[in-house]
Amino acid sequence: MIRIDSVTKRYPDGTVAVDRLSLEIPDRSITVLVGPSGCGKTTTLRMINRMVEPTEGTILLDGEDVQRQPVTTLRRSMGYVIQNAGLFQHRTIADNIATVPRMLGWGKRRARERAAELMERVGLDAALAGRYPYQLSGGQQQRVGVARALAADPPVLLMDEPFSAVDPVVRKGLQDELLRLQDELGKTIVFVTHDIDEAVKLGTMVAVLREGGRLAQYAPPADLLSHPADAFVEDFLGADRGIRRLSFFPSDALELTTDAVVSADAPAERLAASDAPYLLVTDADGRPLGWRERGSGGDRLLSYGRPFRPGTDSLRAALDCAVLSPTGWAVAVDADGRVTGVVSQQTIGEAIRAAHTQAAPDPDADAARGEDEKVAG
Numbered sequence: 101m102i103r104i105d106s107v108t109k110r111y112p113d114g115t116v117a118v119d120r121l122s123l124e125i126p127d128r129s130i131t132v133l134v135g136p137s138g139c140g141k142t143t144t145l146r147m148i149n150r151m152v153e154p155t156e157g158t159i160l161l162d163g164e165d166v167q168r169q170p171v172t173t174l175r176r177s178m179g180y181v182i183q184n185a186g187l188f189q190h191r192t193i194a195d196n197i198a199t200v201p202r203m204l205g206w207g208k209r210r211a212r213e214r215a216a217e218l219m220e221r222v223g224l225d226a227a228l229a230g231r232y233p234y235q236l237s238g239g240q241q242q243r244v245g246v247a248r249a250l251a252a253d254p255p256v257l258l259m260d261e262p263f264s265a266v267d268p269v270v271r272k273g274l275q276d277e278l279l280r281l282q283d284e285l286g287k288t289i290v291f292v293t294h295d296i297d298e299a300v301k302l303g304t305m306v307a308v309l310r311e312g313g314r315l316a317q318y319a320p321p322a323d324l325l326s327h328p329a330d331a332f333v334e335d336f337l338g339a340d341r342g343i344r345r346l347s348f349f350p351s352d353a354l355e356l357t358t359d360a361v362v363s364a365d366a367p368a369e370r371l372a373a374s375d376a377p378y379l380l381v382t383d384a385d386g387r388p389l390g391w392r393e394r395g396s397g398g399d400r401l402l403s404y405g406r407p408f409r410p411g412t413d414s415l416r417a418a419l420d421c422a423v424l425s426p427t428g429w430a431v432a433v434d435a436d437g438r439v440t441g442v443v444s445q446q447t448i449g450e451a452i453r454a455a456h457t458q459a460a461p462d463p464d465a466d467a468a469r470g471e472d473e474k475v476a477g
C-alpha cells in the first residue's frame with residue numbers, strides 16, 4: 101500500500117537524514133521503523149504524510165505518488181499519533197477526539213457519538229469525556245491520542261514513538277491494546293520506536309535503520325532475531341536473542357503429562373504410589389495449589405510459580421515457567437486456570453530443538469533474502 105522508493109532527505113544544512121531508503125510497507129499490518137537516535141525514523145514517517153518533503157525519490161500510496169496529492173486529502177487518509185499524545189490542552193477529551201470529524205463538517209452530535217464510540221474502543225472510561233488532558237494520566241492521554249487519530253477512520257496510521265513517555269507497565273498495556281485494536285481494525289500502521297523489544301512485539305515487518313538514514317535490515321521479527329544481517333543489527337538486537345525468538349513458537353505441541361498431578365483430596369495411597377520426585381497438588385476444581393516433594397512429611401507445598409497456557413502462550417513463556425519453578429517442571433492450565441498437565445525442562449528443551457529444526461530456512465530462501473536485502477539497502 102505504501103511504497104518508499106529510493107528516498108533521500110537532505111536538510112538545508114546538509115544533514116542527510118535518510119539515504120536512498122526503499123521499503124514496501126504491507127497493507128493492513130504494522131511496520132515498525134526502529135534504530136538508534138538520529139537515524140532518520142521520524143523524518144521517514146513525516147515524508148509519508150508530507151510534513152517533510154523528500155529531496156529525492158518517491159513515496160507511493162496505493163500506487164499514487166503522494167507528491168501529486170493535495171496535502172489536506174493525503175493527511176485525512178492518515179491518522180498521526182505522537183509521543184505525549186500532543187493533545188489540545190484547552191479542549192475536553194471528547195472534543196480532542198472529535199477534532200478531525202468536526203473539521204470534516206460532521207454535526208456536533210454525530211462527532212460526539214463517534215468520540216464516545218472511540219473512547220470505548222481504546223479502553224477509556226466514558227466518564228473521562230468531559231475532562232481536560234491535564235486531568236488524565238500519561239497512559240490515558242496516549243489512548244486519547246490513538247482515538248483522535250482513528251476518529252475519521254483513516255486507512256493509514258502513522259505513530260511516532262507513541263508509547264515512549266509512559267512507564268513500562270502502562271507501556272505494555274498500550275502495546276497489547278494496539279495489537280487488539282489492530283486485530284479489529286486492520287489499519288496500515290507505520291510505527292516508529294527506538295526500542296527493539298517494542299519493534300519485535302508489534303511489527304509484522306521491522307525495518308532497522310542505522311545512522312545516516314540507511315536501511316540495515318528489513319524482515320519479519322522472527323527472521324531478524326534468527327538472522328541478523330550484520331554486526332550492527334546483531335548488536336542492536338542485544339542479548340538473549342535466542343530466548344526472545346522463542347516468543348514466536350507456540351507451546352501447544354508440548355507433550356504434557358498428568359501422571360504427577362493429584363487432587364488434594366485424593367487418597368493418601370495415590371500420593372504414596374507415584375514414583376515421581378514431585379507431585380503437583382490441585383484443589384477439588386483442578387486448580388494448582390503447589391508441589392509436594394516425595395517423602396516430605398506434613399502439608400508443606402512448594403510454589404508452583406506461574407503457569408502457562410498452551411495455545412495462548414509461547415515456548416518462551418513455557419520455558420520461563422519451568423525455569424522459575426522450584427521443581428524444574430512447568431504447569432499448564434486452561435482458560436479457567438485448571439491444570440491440564442505438567443512438563444519438564446527437558447521436554448521443553450526437546451521442543452525448542454525441534455522448533456529450531458523446523459524453522460531452519462532452506463539455503464535457497466536465504467540466498468533470495470540476501471538479494472532482497474541488497475536491493476532494499
Ligand SMILES: Nc1ncnc2c1ncn2[C@@H]1O[C@H](COP(=O)(O)OP(=O)(O)OP(=O)(O)O)[C@@H](O)[C@H]1O
Binds near residue numbers: 113139
Ligand atoms: N529540520 C531539520 N534540520 C536539520 N537536520 C534535521 C532536521 N530534522 C532532523 N534533522 C537531523 O536529521 C537526522 C535524523 O533525524 P530524525 O529526527 O529523523 O531521527 P530519529 O531517528 O527519529 O531520531 P530520534 O530517535 O532521536 O527521534 C538527525 O541527525 C537530525 O539531527
